[in-house]
Amino acid sequence: MQTNFTEDQLREPGIARANEILRACVHCGFCTATCPSYQVLGDELDSPRGRIYLIKDMLESGRPADAETVSHIDRCLGCLACMTTCPSGVHYMHLVDHARAHIEKTWTRPWPERLLRGALARILPYPGRFRWAMVGAKLARPFRRLVPDARARAMLDMARAPIAAPSAMDQPQVHPAAGPRRGRVVLMTGCAQKALDADINAATIRLLTRLGIEVVIPEGEGCCGALVHHMGREEEAKQFAARNICTWMAQMEGLDAIVINTSGCGTTVKDYGHIFRNDPLAEAAAEVSAKAKDITEFLATLDLPAPERHGMRIAYHAACSLQHGQKVTAAPKTLLQAAGYEVSSPADAHLCCGSAGTYNLMQPEIAAELGRRKAGTLMALQPEAIAAGNIGCMTQIGARSGVPVVHTVELLDWAWGGPEPAKLAQG
Amino acid sequence: MTVIAPACEAELAEAIRAANGPFAIRGGGTRSPAADRPVLSTAGLVGVVLYEPGALTLVVKAGTPLAEVEDVLAAKNQRLAFEPMDHRPVLGTSGDPTIGGALAVNASGPRRVQAGAARDFLLGAVFVDGEGTRVRNGGRVMKNVTGYDLARLQAGARGSLGVLTELSFKVLPVPERVATLALACDTPGRAVAEMSRALGSPYEVTGAAWDGARVLLRIEGFADSVAYRAGELARIIPGLAPADEDPWPALRDGAALAPMERDIWRVSLRASHGAVLAERLREAGAAVQLDWGGALLWAATAPGTDLRAEMADLGGHATRLRGQGSTPARHPDPAPVAALAAGLRQKFDPRGLFAPEG
Amino acid sequence: MELPSPNPAILDRRAEIVARLKAALPAGTVIDDPRGLVAYECDALTAYRCPPLAVALPRSTQEVAEALKICHEMGVPVVPRGAGTSLAGGSLPTGDAVVIGVARLTRVLETDYADRIIRVETGRTNLSVTGAVEADGFFYAPDPSSQLACAISGNIGMNSGGAHCLKYGVTTNNLLGVTMVLMDGTVVEIGGAHMDAGDLDLLSVICGSEGQLGIVTEATLRILPKPEGARPVLMGFGSSRVAGACVSDIIEAGVLPVAIEFMDRPCIRACEAFAHAGYPDVEALLIIEVEGSPAEIDHQLRLIRGIAERHGPEVIRESTTAEESAAIWLGRKSAFGAMGQINDYMCLDGTIPVTELPLVLERIGELSAQYGLGVANVFHAGDGNMHPLILFDANKPGDLELCEQMGADILKLCVEVGGCLTGEHGVGVEKRDLMTVQFSEDDLEAQLKVKDVFDPKWLLNAAKVFPLAVTEGRRP
Numbered sequence A: 001m002q003t004n005f006t007e008d009q010l011r012e013p014g015i016a017r018a019n020e021i022l023r024a025c026v027h028c029g030f031c032t033a034t035c036p037s038y039q040v041l042g043d044e045l046d047s048p049r050g051r052i053y054l055i056k057d058m059l060e061s062g063r064p065a066d067a068e069t070v071s072h073i074d075r076c077l078g079c080l081a082c083m084t085t086c087p088s089g090v091h092y093m094h095l096v097d098h099a100r101a102h103i104e105k106t107w108t109r110p111w112p113e114r115l116l117r118g119a120l121a122r123i124l125p126y127p128g129r130f131r132w133a134m135v136g137a138k139l140a141r142p143f144r145r146l147v148p149d150a151r152a153r154a155m156l157d158m159a160r161a162p163i164a165a166p167s168a169m170d171q172p173q174v175h176p177a178a179g180p181r182r183g184r185v186v187l188m189t190g191c192a193q194k195a196l197d198a199d200i201n202a203a204t205i206r207l208l209t210r211l212g213i214e215v216v217i218p219e220g221e222g223c224c225g226a227l228v229h230h231m232g233r234e235e236e237a238k239q240f241a242a243r244n245i246c247t248w249m250a251q252m253e254g255l256d257a258i259v260i261n262t263s264g265c266g267t268t269v270k271d272y273g274h275i276f277r278n279d280p281l282a283e284a285a286a287e288v289s290a291k292a293k294d295i296t297e298f299l300a301t302l303d304l305p306a307p308e309r310h311g312m313r314i315a316y317h318a319a320c321s322l323q324h325g326q327k328v329t330a331a332p333k334t335l336l337q338a339a340g341y342e343v344s345s346p347a348d349a350h351l352c353c354g355s356a357g358t359y360n361l362m363q364p365e366i367a368a369e370l371g372r373r374k375a376g377t378l379m380a381l382q383p384e385a386i387a388a389g390n391i392g393c394m395t396q397i398g399a400r401s402g403v404p405v406v407h408t409v410e411l412l413d414w415a416w417g418g419p420e421p422a423k424l425a426q427g
Numbered sequence B: 001m002t003v004i005a006p007a008c009e010a011e012l013a014e015a016i017r018a019a020n021g022p023f024a025i026r027g028g029g030t031r032s033p034a035a036d037r038p039v040l041s042t043a044g045l046v047g048v049v050l051y052e053p054g055a056l057t058l059v060v061k062a063g064t065p066l067a068e069v070e071d072v073l074a075a076k077n078q079r080l081a082f083e084p085m086d087h088r089p090v091l092g093t094s095g096d097p098t099i100g101g102a103l104a105v106n107a108s109g110p111r112r113v114q115a116g117a118a119r120d121f122l123l124g125a126v127f128v129d130g131e132g133t134r135v136r137n138g139g140r141v142m143k144n145v146t147g148y149d150l151a152r153l154q155a156g157a158r159g160s161l162g163v164l165t166e167l168s169f170k171v172l173p174v175p176e177r178v179a180t181l182a183l184a185c186d187t188p189g190r191a192v193a194e195m196s197r198a199l200g201s202p203y204e205v206t207g208a209a210w211d212g213a214r215v216l217l218r219i220e221g222f223a224d225s226v227a228y229r230a231g232e233l234a235r236i237i238p239g240l241a242p243a244d245e246d247p248w249p250a251l252r253d254g255a256a257l258a259p260m261e262r263d264i265w266r267v268s269l270r271a272s273h274g275a276v277l278a279e280r281l282r283e284a285g286a287a288v289q290l291d292w293g294g295a296l297l298w299a300a301t302a303p304g305t306d307l308r309a310e311m312a313d314l315g316g317h318a319t320r321l322r323g324q325g326s327t328p329a330r331h332p333d334p335a336p337v338a339a340l341a342a343g344l345r346q347k348f349d350p351r352g353l354f355a356p357e358g
Numbered sequence C: 001m002e003l004p005s006p007n008p009a010i011l012d013r014r015a016e017i018v019a020r021l022k023a024a025l026p027a028g029t030v031i032d033d034p035r036g037l038v039a040y041e042c043d044a045l046t047a048y049r050c051p052p053l054a055v056a057l058p059r060s061t062q063e064v065a066e067a068l069k070i071c072h073e074m075g076v077p078v079v080p081r082g083a084g085t086s087l088a089g090g091s092l093p094t095g096d097a098v099v100i101g102v103a104r105l106t107r108v109l110e111t112d113y114a115d116r117i118i119r120v121e122t123g124r125t126n127l128s129v130t131g132a133v134e135a136d137g138f139f140y141a142p143d144p145s146s147q148l149a150c151a152i153s154g155n156i157g158m159n160s161g162g163a164h165c166l167k168y169g170v171t172t173n174n175l176l177g178v179t180m181v182l183m184d185g186t187v188v189e190i191g192g193a194h195m196d197a198g199d200l201d202l203l204s205v206i207c208g209s210e211g212q213l214g215i216v217t218e219a220t221l222r223i224l225p226k227p228e229g230a231r232p233v234l235m236g237f238g239s240s241r242v243a244g245a246c247v248s249d250i251i252e253a254g255v256l257p258v259a260i261e262f263m264d265r266p267c268i269r270a271c272e273a274f275a276h277a278g279y280p281d282v283e284a285l286l287i288i289e290v291e292g293s294p295a296e297i298d299h300q301l302r303l304i305r306g307i308a309e310r311h312g313p314e315v316i317r318e319s320t321t322a323e324e325s326a327a328i329w330l331g332r333k334s335a336f337g338a339m340g341q342i343n344d345y346m347c348l349d350g351t352i353p354v355t356e357l358p359l360v361l362e363r364i365g366e367l368s369a370q371y372g373l374g375v376a377n378v379f380h381a382g383d384g385n386m387h388p389l390i391l392f393d394a395n396k397p398g399d400l401e402l403c404e405q406m407g408a409d410i411l412k413l414c415v416e417v418g419g420c421l422t423g424e425h426g427v428g429v430e431k432r433d434l435m436t437v438q439f440s441e442d443d444l445e446a447q448l449k450v451k452d453v454f455d456p457k458w459l460l461n462a463a464k465v466f467p468l469a470v471t472e473g474r475r476p
């Protein structure tokens, strides 16, 4: 597609990249068909093609962001279904990241929104703070009806989930391999996840060590930066990321992978290389990105013993960050099948469940509609449990499904010698 | 009775411009009741203009007899796939049906259900409108969306928008083998159910009819393939057995109903409604046949019967091919649709020269 | 290419028009923010752009009728829009027009397998019509490459075709009935679940009328049982000419595959990079698909191979798995997008008699050299529907104009050899001014008369299809 940037504008690396992306877009509209927000709203402005156009217009004119443009970019889930669909290889993620940063710089949000975003940015990436916030929210839940803002209500609703006690397993330490050591990985222990669900890391560590993998949880790793990154807070995001990069670089010797079990984080870590491309940390960041592996991606490289079969009907929900962000599509299903489960995929498997990081807090109506649709297609498979590779999806779907939602790795751990996942035992 | 038979488009246009009252347009004259209007005949507009077997296309003058067209195609092992019906048995007329006449009434036989109607094989047309203007539309290629499809609009218009002079068609190869399978069945409900089962299968049924006593299915193609599909159909429809005769021309022309001293109707409606209407009409004493899997109903009713009264709740349209009654022979369209049709006729034939005769 | 200048009298009443639309339609239906309008300024033909006066996205036939009634009363032009994937500028707005989009009309209203029909709202995408019936073994046959995104409304607007139309026909052959709102707000039902018309076959002019006769909100479509199986075979040749000759031989021999698709080297490479379909790296590739039981497929492929062998193919490879077949089609259907990754292009759509393929491909090569613009070819060879993609640089001044000239030369060539300007994408604005190459004044006048009847004030998408000079005096 034709673009209209001046020579001057193109000298800015962010704009140069945006121009490159926009030039590749042929405006064919294929991406609209798989975009969840467009499916719900039916306005092209809420589709990738429309957003690309809005961004193009905003960047070309060089003007500050405006309310209309912001509202449509805000409704983007960042699910990246559009990138899977696009035959032209348009890198929507980098474009929208750039647009979000531009919005953050040039647009002043109304104060209640600023407050909410600020609070989220200061709470979610820190498990300790998050845990306390959840306790507070739990106390406030009875007053839910009195809360005027749908977004704030959505936040209170999140506190429906039981609050996980801090676990000893995901503190900094080395979990040695059981038996002869076949490999060594760093486990990224996530941010919000460990406050919401301690079982996922526990299952990951048990399974990996049982398979002969040494699991390192280094001192100093923290949130991947995705939460603030998606709010356009570029610099904060880079600080989180830089800290992780330095922490992990110290572990690189003899390291097979940086294993990540929240796919949302995985997508961001795999993008560190791009985020730091014009930075002294570029090389290190690229190395970290290359080592980053989703837990299922890593498990798929191992020789696995015969499983203990539990013969359960599992509906697999592909988290967007896994299927679109990281293009990990076969491994989770193949592993679950190898582990003896009966696995099926729902209709419209490409559609996001609506959780999408903080999306369900910021856009509760659209998120709820997507959640309802996703739970519907999953339950149509009549599963005994639902598996997903991302904590956000698990919470979002769990609130609507009526059957337990477990992390893929919990089911794998169970099949290869671990305990039955607590969520199943309770359910 | 005056007969004008122009020898070329220019003469035709001249005749139309000079006219001061309505014509009766005649192709082969196989359908038309005797008229008190002067006859405008296409008998002078004959001959194959272009035939490219390698491109599956035939361009032909509208007055060319169908039989001649079919001979030309047969020589290259090709055919008109829409199986135009022959009106002579029902109407008791003589003459040779022409290709223009077939298209003007969108005459489509049993293969309609799978391959499509005359309109579906039409690639282009030339006609002269009511002001004597020659209009070309469409062309001779397989896919063409250049401008409005006025060519297809002529299919079924019975010449009311203009006199067709030249037509181009997509033609198809003659299949290596044809087989007909039959199943004894005397209720329309079951017949339509079995035909739906066959047509809903992947075995490419190219004819699905009910003659009142039997469901008849036709399959065509390469010999091995026909044998295979016949076997599969017999498997999903127990009792289905090969029939030796070729019942399709008779079904196509309503030949079994023709000798009855009754009105003859042809009703196009949704297949499952074909079963409903057939049952109602049978109870009322009519002789009924179904084609197109139930979506085409043939009925021979007591003279003067208003068949449409029986289908008010069903949708579709009924044409009285033969007989006189107080109701019109053609199904009236709902008012806003009829207004559009009338508007088009007014535009293309402002003087009403081609107003249909009935 | 020129758009009529917007009527200042209408622009002056913009506020009033928007206010009336907003009052008549539910909240969130009308877009009038200038930023928002920019995203509706074009369809998939981005060379031509113009933001509309306003956009309305109704949710029902009734709302469409309300919106049209207001526009009719106020004399405001209307441009109907489906998914906006037209490659001819069919849904390109004019500055004084209200775009009425049907994207929110997506429901399936009725499915009947015994009668083999489905009734849908027309904003539903083509592929999701098949999606609604495929679990039960049925499909909707017309399959434009854009089927993932394009809507039934646009398919009807353009009478769209696709790769498998060689066997199953195009939209007009699979459309049984529509609910359409006329410009004055009257709702008409044309056709239905039955076959053929009682009186005039109005569906035939509605299908392919490019949004100029009314806004279609519901459609009854024919659905078909899925074949037992299908298998594509890839055949690589040393030149486009030879591949073209092979196609006409196959057709002549009376074997009728369901699809015969053609791609040349630049397209093969781009598609392979996206779909990993295992396309051979050759000068010219045919994708030929046959259907039926495994034995039937084998039999037909034997015949086709026999013909192809006479043309000395470099590669013949049959797909062996369902995944491979899916990748082969994904690659082909993504061809335009995949080419976009490499270059800006203008996509042509002329149709020629298949027997002329070798000649026309050669002439296109010559024109390419003459104009100094590259051409990539990917098209539906079986029915002679060509899609030469002229490659140019949209950011380079003058390139678009050069490209338009070359496009016009190619389309004239198509008409010259007995073909037409457009086989499935429609005339839109893109080929509007070439209509006089294919049609005489009288031929065009006859078409205009049809619009006179459906839309006497000429408010619906009036700047398209016919050269502006020809419609002067009819347009407001």
Ligand SMILES: Cc1cc2nc3c(=O)[nH]c(=O)nc-3n(C[C@H](O)[C@H](O)[C@H](O)COP(=O)(O)OP(=O)(O)OC[C@H]3O[C@@H](n4cnc5c(N)ncnc54)[C@H](O)[C@@H]3O)c2cc1C
Pocket (backbone or CB within 6 Å): A027, A028, A029, C043, C044, C079, C080, C081, C082, C083, C084, C085, C086, C087, C089, C090, C091, C102, C122, C143, C144, C145, C146, C149, C150, C151, C152, C153, C154, C155, C156, C157, C158, C159, C160, C161, C162, C163, C210, C211, C212, C214, C215, C216, C217, C336, C337, C424, C425, C426, C461
């Ligand atoms: C990558 C790509 C590949 C393509 N491949 C093919 C192909 O293989 N075959 C093919 O035929 N086409 C193809 N196309 C072209 C395009 O997809 C078709 O023309 C399609 O039918 C347009 O549908 P749409 O819903 O996007 O319609 P739009 O682009 O929105 O509109 C198309 C036309 O229909 C009219 N229209 C829209 N909605 C209505 C309505 N409700 N009532 C009346 N008129 C209406 C519009 O005014 C316009 O004139 C392709 C396009 C792209 C981008």
Ligand code: SF4
Pocket (backbone or CB within 6 Å): A024, A025, A026, A027, A028, A029, A030, A031, A032, A048, A049, A052, A082, A085, A086, A087, A088, A089, A090, C337, C340
């Ligand atoms: S699919 Fe890709 S090329 Fe097509 S509009 Fe979307 S982003 Fe642009």
Ligand code: SF4
Pocket (backbone or CB within 6 Å): A034, A035, A036, A037, A038, A047, A048, A051, A075, A076, A077, A078, A079, A080, A081, A082, A083, A092
């Ligand atoms: S990231 Fe998801 S929500 Fe955002 S535009 Fe792409 S498909 Fe739509």
Ligand code: SF4
Pocket (backbone or CB within 6 Å): A077, A079, A264, A318, A319, A320, A321, A322, A351, A352, A353, A354, A355, A356, A357, A390, A391, A392, A393, A394, A396
């Ligand atoms: S939480 Fe839902 S949003 Fe995240 S990745 Fe899940 S599917 Fe998309």
